[in-house]
Amino acid sequence: MIAARAALVAALLVASTAAQAQRSDASDVAAALRPAVTAYRQGDVATAEQALRALRSADADAWLGAILIERGATAEGLRLIQRAADAGSAEGQHRLGLVYARGDAGQPRKDTRAAELFTKAAEQGHRRAQTNLGLLYLRGQGVPRDLVQARAWLEKAASDGDPYALYTLGRAMDEAAPPVAADTTRAADLFRRAAEKGHPTAALRYGLALSEGAGVKKDLSASHRWLVQAQENGVPEAALALGDIAVRMPMQRDKAANDKALKIAIAWYELAANGGVPSAQFKLANAYLGGVGVPRDPAQAQLWYNRAAQQGLTEAQQALGVLLVSGAGGATDPAEGYKWLLLAERSGRPDASAARDKLADKVSDRDRKRAEALAQAFKPTSELPQDDGQPRLMAPRR
Structure with a gap:
């Protein structure tokens, strides 16, 4: 059970590269990095790599290292990320945290070390690190389970409306751990906001809330619309919910x-x-x-x-x-x-x-x-896809 929970948390962790892969701009990174990051997000890895190598900065090292690991050059990629983290780069600290949280680049999983690195990056205002640190506190992975800390970090991460942070904060608000109570109204609102920004699993959660009247007025018509959208965008659990309805x-x-x-x-x-x-x-x-x-x-x-x-x-x-x-x-x-x-x-x-x-x-x-x-x-084998990042955002229906 512990191993299964660890695998689940690793699958939910947000990587800056994967989570932002659909963006054509790079407004979330420093100006010097934008041409390279934009090229990468548009699929031009060669141009991105060349530009990042020329920048010679700690943040550039972190981005370049992640790209190199992604394409199989793990030794050089890990060295660059480690160098960026040692230099105090929040991006480097976050990237190295992901390596240890997910066991990437041939490294053993080290949940406590991942939490330490996410904390350093989160304290510098790194939004993805704040989301991931909140998730670790939510699940008690590498840190004691603490719903108060989870919500606090996720509130920071969601302050600029990031759909992944909004969704994860919604999950945290939907849970209770005495003396902290669940807030289904806030959770439903967060799921709605994330769903409206294209998060498919948030569409599932908001659709379920609408079908049950949990934290929001019951509306089966709206529920059906959101659940169908989630199902059509790769969330098979939404079809189960539609069958139950x-x-x-x-x-x-x-x-x-x-x-x-x-x-x-x-x-x-x-x-x-x-x-x-x-x-x-x-x-x-x-x-x-x-x-x-x-x-x-x-x-x-x-x-x-x-x-x-x-x-x-x-x-x-x-x-x-x-x-x-x-x-x-x-x-x-x-x-x-x-x-x-x-x-x-x-x-x-x-x-x-x-x-x-x-x-x-x-x-x-x-x-x-x-x-x-x-x-x-016997060992159970899941048929559901295990992605190593967050789901791709979809275009919500209007």
Whole structure:
């Protein structure tokens, strides 16, 4: 669990290069750096590298080092970033912090060192470092978890309206850690502001807030618009949310209308499931197993349970285990099925133990031993993409 959380934080860290890749200008850097940074952001790496080498400044070294690491020249790139950080460059300190936070350039992860470097850069006003330091405090990575510190640094980072900082501050405002309470109204507003600037995950969060009336007036029409936008811009969890909204719609007297709503929900679940969202895969499997909104197909149900189970979803592991031990899905594999029941039980699934006991007489001692070994060796594998930077901004619909 700790390793998984560390990987998640590393994936969310904001790099000045990646996060600003869509900008054609370079108004966020010093005047001397702007021609080189503009060239880099427009994809002209050769011109950018040549210009940065000619500048001979600590900040130029930091930018050049990041570019070199990106294209595989890790030794020279790391040397330049280290030199920039040693010279007191906030950009260099931030870049070196990213190296240690993400384990880049062949370096081991050093979360505490990353936090120290982000702090130095953040204290100099470096916005990306402030965002990343706030994120580390939010997740307790390299520093003790501290929601007050997280919010304080993220407020600084978001002061100029940066969408990545606005989104991360929204996440911090949406969480509670006594004595600090959640502020869903502020969170929803921050998600809206970030979404309006093109942040796709913020569009998901704002769409969910609108669908639930969490911190904002409930508005299913607006929710649908933002969720569709998020889904179309690479956030498959938005399709899951759209499916859930369709399922929760009040029943009509018109059976045809109810059937249509159900088919819409299944279509959204299928999109999310194909996008790798385990909860959507589980719900789609349930639909196939029960013949709800789709023809009954236990084999299809087993396939989708398996995909969700491989990602570590405990309810899918239990359902798959029952199908494989009982043969209700069309194929019987007692050892494999018992493995999934063991994993569901060990993950704390409340009724997993009862399900395993009920089916125990269908599993031989030999298969139990094999299942134990399989369960011991199991490691969940996520289907969702793991990006090493923030999502690209999109053009919001009006």
